[in-house]
Amino acid sequence: MKTQAPSLRQRLSTLAALSLLTATTCPASSELPSGSGCAFDLRPGEALPRLTLTDPGNHGWIIQSSPDLLTWSTAQSLRVFNGSLRTSILADGTGGTRYFRALHVPTPDAALSTEALALNLPTPAANFANPLLPPAFLVPPISNQDNTPANNPVTNAGATLGRVLFYDKRLSLNQTVSCSSCHQQAHGFSDPAKFSTGFQGGLTGRNSMGLANARWYQRRAFFWDERAATLEAQVLQPIQNATEMGMTLTELETRISAEPFYSTLFTKAFGSSTVTSDRISRALAQFVRSIISTNTKFDTGAATAFANFTAQENLGRQIFNGQIGPATCTACHGTDNFVPGPAINNNGLEIPYIDKGVGAISGRAQDEGLFKVPSLRNIALTAPYMHDGRFATLEEVVEFYNSGVVDHPNLSPPLRRNNQVLRLNLTTAQKAALVAFLKTLSDTSLPTDARFSDPFRYGP
Ligand code: HEC
Numbered sequence: 327m328k329t330q331a332p333s334l335r336q337r338l339s340t341l342a343a344l345s346l347l348t349a350t351t352c353p354a355s356s357e358l359p360s361g362s363g364c365a366f367d368l369r370p371g372e373a374l375p376r377l378t379l380t381d382p383g384n385h386g387w388i389i390q391s392s393p394d395l396l397t398w399s400t401a402q403s404l405r406v407f408n409g410s411l412r413t414s415i416l417a418d419g420t421g422g423t424r425y426f427r428a429l430h431v432p433t434p435d436a437a438l439s440t441e442a443l444a445l446n447l448p449t450p451a452a453n454f455a456n457p458l459l460p461p462a463f464l465v466p467p468i469s470n471q472d473n474t475p476a477n478n479p480v481t482n483a484g485a486t487l488g489r490v491l492f493y494d495k496r497l498s499l500n501q502t503v504s505c506s507s508c509h510q511q512a513h514g515f516s517d518p519a520k521f522s523t524g525f526q527g528g529l530t531g532r533n534s535m536g537l538a539n540a541r542w543y544q545r546r547a548f549f550w551d552e553r554a555a556t557l558e559a560q561v562l563q564p565i566q567n568a569t570e571m572g573m574t575l576t577e578l579e580t581r582i583s584a585e586p587f588y589s590t591l592f593t594k595a596f597g598s599s600t601v602t603s604d605r606i607s608r609a610l611a612q613f614v615r616s617i618i619s620t621n622t623k624f625d626t627g628a629a630t631a632f633a634n635f636t637a638q639e640n641l642g643r644q645i646f647n648g649q650i651g652p653a654t655c656t657a658c659h660g661t662d663n664f665v666p667g668p669a670i671n672n673n674g675l676e677i678p679y680i681d682k683g684v685g686a687i688s689g690r691a692q693d694e695g696l697f698k699v700p701s702l703r704n705i706a707l708t709a710p711y712m713h714d715g716r717f718a719t720l721e722e723v724v725e726f727y728n729s730g731v732v733d734h735p736n737l738s739p740p741l742r743r744n745n746q747v748l749r750l751n752l753t754t755a756q757k758a759a760l761v762a763f764l765k766t767l768s769d770t771s772l773p774t775d776a777r778f779s780d781p782f783r784y785g786p
């Protein structure tokens with residue numbers, strides 16, 4: 327049996343005590359679809375309340391005002407696109423005591439959900455297809471590490487569709503989580519939390535991976551344990567993962583088909599409005615491949631013999647390259663893209679490994695602790711570090727390589743010397759220099775580049 331919601335007057339009377347000027351009320355939570363919320367708050371010194379709405383279902387809301395709780399007139403019509411809206415209430419100019427209430431309009435108003443109203447997309451479409459790449463990216467080895475398949479090249483319209491999908495919370499069952507919840511632009515498309523929170527509050531088993539330059543990786547495979555052979559296969563997995571987004575591909579297609587603006591976006595990307603999970607996968611993969619980071623202090627340096635580096639950064643670069651001291655970082659974080667070549671590696675984090683990485687899939691002892699390493703580009707933005715997020719800072723990572731590598735039977739050869747685990751024995755100044763070098767790999771435009779940002783309009 328449905329619990330009787332308190333009457334409007336009861337709810338208002340409790341709130342009226344908060345202010346002499348205004349009283350406010352939201353629909354009872356039992357009257358709202360799951361995942362929706364409504365709250366007013368009145369700040370000191372402000373005569374009118376502010377309203378915060380959460381409504382992943384793209385519904386309309388009406389704000390009404392009344393002088394006496396008897397006659398109500400509509401003060402504002404609002405629409406929530408993809409999540410949340412925060413707005414100030416408009417006054418109607420009559421002064422005196424005002425009461426406000428928010429009403430939820432349950433039927434989605436298809437007419438309002440156009441590309442122009444719901445999305446903030448540039449015309450013509452942003453350039454994703456022809457990024458300006460530094461010279462080193464155009465020749466081997468990096469050019470050979472490009473995992474773009476011949477049948478899914480990046481197009482401007484395809485990556486634009488991928489961008490909208492990447493930020494759309496409807497990709498998760500209860501419409502609370504999007505790809506961007508765990509791959510945040512400001513954090514190099516990674517998650518500052520050790521483990522990420524899925525749609526029902528559950529935690530992922532591993533640290534989220536930064537996505538910049540995922541396009542270049544010689545072994546092509548994706549995830550820490552490389553269990554997805556292609557990016558096209560990978561992007562559908564979080565959507566179906568029971569902790570992350572909890573959807574089926576059929577539900578996904580139904581839901582995306584129901585959103586009017588997607589017909590326009592699918593037509594531009596693929597020539598017709600038909601929504602299929604294959605097209606969703608292609609578009610998401612195109613967007614992820616277009617997240618390219620080449621605008622760093624390191625890139626400027628690579629073109630100018632590192633004249634732009636401080637003495638400390640140059641020392642760190644030489645330690646990283648093995649020109650000063652015994653470090654072998656480039657053996658596993660090589661090229662101007664800082665990724666391994668043909669090998670997948672064990673860097674001796676622990677013994678035994680709690681998370682066996684590739685070994686958990688193959689069941690073979692010789693695969694225990696083998697993990698993919700994403701590019702070190704933007705590494706200063708993607709803390710915490712390693713598959714389990716065990717290190718909070720780059721200083722901790724450097725100290726680990728300096729003195730903490732564990733003698734695991736699968737430890738990759740570059741981390742051994744004369745049958746012993748390699749100890750770097752760096753001085754405090756050298757460790758600080760190595761950290762300073764790693765910070766030159768941060769992109770100065772990527773964290774705020776509008777092409778990769780949330781395209782949803784959250785306003786009315
Ligand atoms: C709830 C958090 C969460 C959500 C939502 C999520 N991811 Fe991830 N993502 C992760 C975690 C954690 C990993 C590493 C998992 C592993 O290796 O087992 C990961 C790994 C990846 C990788 C692998 C990168 C590489 O270099 O191998 C890609 C690509 C990726 N996610 C893209 C996406 C896309 C696209 C979406 C939306 C469809 C998405 N993710 C949604 C948490 C999330």
Ligand code: HEC
Nearest residue numbers: 653654655658671672673697699711712713723727738740
């Ligand atoms: C033998 C190969 C190897 C060498 C040499 C190596 N690394 Fe790594 N590195 C890895 C692997 C493998 C991982 C991921 C391990 C995991 O998460 O289980 C990793 C992870 C990292 C990470 C964290 C990446 C992230 O996204 O969380 C940083 C930073 C890093 N290494 C820096 C360095 C530095 C600096 C050096 C040199 C002092 C170095 N590495 C030497 C293989 C290596």
